[in-house]
Amino acid sequence: MANKKNAFYAQSGGVTAVINASACGLIETARANKDKIGKVYAGRNGIIGALTEDLIDTSKESKKDIAALRHTPSGAFGSCRYKLKSVEENRREYERLIEVFEAHNIGYFFYNGGGDSADTCLKVSQLSKKMGYPIQAIHVPKTVDNDLPITDNCPGFGSVAKYIATSVREASFDVRSMAKTSTKVFVVEVMGRHAGWIAAAGGLATTEDTDLPIVILFPEVIFDRAKFMAKVKEKVDQYGYVSVVVSEGVKDPEGKFLADQGLMDAFGHAQLGGVAPVVANMIREDLGLKYHWAVADYLQRAARHIASKNDVEQAYAMGKAAVELALKGKNSVMPTVVRKKDSPYRWSVGEAPLSRVANKEKMMPKSFISRDGFDITPKCRKYLEPLIKGEDYPPYKNGLPQYVMLKNVAVEKKLDTEFEVK
CATH class of the missing domain: 3.40.50.450 (Rossmann fold)
Incomplete structure (x- = not known):
């Protein structure tokens, strides 16, 4: 042609x-x-x-x-x-x-x-x-946020979900082994500004044959400090330890992000980050439990392995x-x-x-979040499980x-004028 x-x-x-x-x-x-x-x-x-x-x-x-x-x-x-x-x-x-x-x-x-x-x-x-x-x-x-409408899921999400489910399971085994004399609570922060799909993936870490105590904080559920502490204490009393998966987009009753840094990104969104230590410190203040926290950050979305x-x-x-x-x-x-x-x-x-x-934006349906607001439902599990398989x-x-690094050869410019991106 x-x-x-x-x-x-x-x-x-x-x-x-x-x-x-x-x-x-x-x-x-x-x-x-x-x-x-x-x-x-x-x-x-x-x-x-x-x-x-x-x-x-x-x-x-x-x-x-x-x-x-x-x-x-x-x-x-x-x-x-x-x-x-x-x-x-x-x-x-x-x-x-x-x-x-x-x-x-x-x-x-x-x-x-x-x-x-x-x-x-x-x-x-x-x-x-x-x-x-x-x-x-x-x-x-x-x-990775899985929040585009119409499509059943978004490419990128399944791999993040697999990474978070695996990491939460492995970290839970770690905390379990040390809970008698050391850490009782592990808090991991995951991405998700408005939609809690990635946080929900943490719920896949526990299964019928691998029973683990997991508490999830979704951005779709307003953070209630008293109820959250009661749930954490309940899990620690029952299991001796607990893993908390918190979405970066969790908000307080006034509608403010717990992780709001007061900065904006290039799209005009609030710059988030740091909710894990905020939640961990709350647990220390209210329950006096020893904790560790981590932020999955770029690790979760780059984990091609x-x-x-x-x-x-x-x-x-x-x-x-x-x-x-x-x-x-x-x-x-x-x-x-x-x-x-x-x-x-x-x-x-x-x-x-x-x-x-x-x-x-496609948010988590109410039917995917447990009645108490701290877990996923069987319906959610049914949706998520196929996405992390294989x-x-x-x-x-x-x-x-071994990853490829392309040559990225530049195309010869044909225009005389320059354009400044602001």
Whole structure:
């Protein structure tokens, strides 16, 4: 095809253990359709790469290295937290995108991210109508928070859930062994600003054949200090110890984040972090129990060594489906995971309009949280368990996982003007 268009792909927001698997699926599928799609240019550091004309030529990467993205964590092309304003608020940003797209013959826009990224993708998809430039924009779902609507789950979440469930189980065994004379309480902080999906995964640590005392603090449940202390004491009295899983987004009765640092991130969200020591100190003050605390932080979302096989396969499938949707002429849509069956787990690929995805959050249903607010229900367990199943280990060398570091060769700039990202 003489007039075939090139594609732009970028990663946005907090990265995951499997976002590169989506990149792998997308690039490999585009290469398999080279008669319809030209080169795939990646944005260095997300949408910022498009605005600054800082593009990466993925055609310079070998077939082997692109394949290795499937088992490599984090964002191979760099990510960012940058949200486009509306055309009315900042028309110059959109004019700049068009300049870059035209200069590099880009007709396909693939944005791999969460809710804010879906909003950016939706705005780009409207370029052809508002500014007369033909562009097909497809959002590739990704978020460890699992809070995108419509899709059954979000690539990236299953692996985080597996890491947290495993870590809470292992830490509980540790505390159990020392509880007689030492630590009685272990507090672990997990990600989750408004939705408690990751915290819920901590509940998977305890099963019928491995009975462990777990208390969960969800952002969907207002923190009640007295009730929480009563639950902690109950578990310690019964088991001799307890593990507490606390979401970073837990709020007090006044609606303030327990972990609010008074700072804002690039998306305008409160900068969170540090709720584990806050809760641990409360336990010391109220119950006088010896404790340890930890913050999973980047460890939970970078843990490719313990990724869920189902998560890896779904992440790859979303990247592949994004290209297939574009080739069908679709615009302003997102491929989704459609659950067909719980046991044995079966799923397929669907699609959703971005107008129903952007700026919307999927919270934990009430039916997934126990009546006392400190545990998951059997219904929640039924939903979560398939998502952490299966092992997909990366290759190892000398005891360490082997991950690929791409060359990320820059595309030659064609525009004379520079663009400053503020």
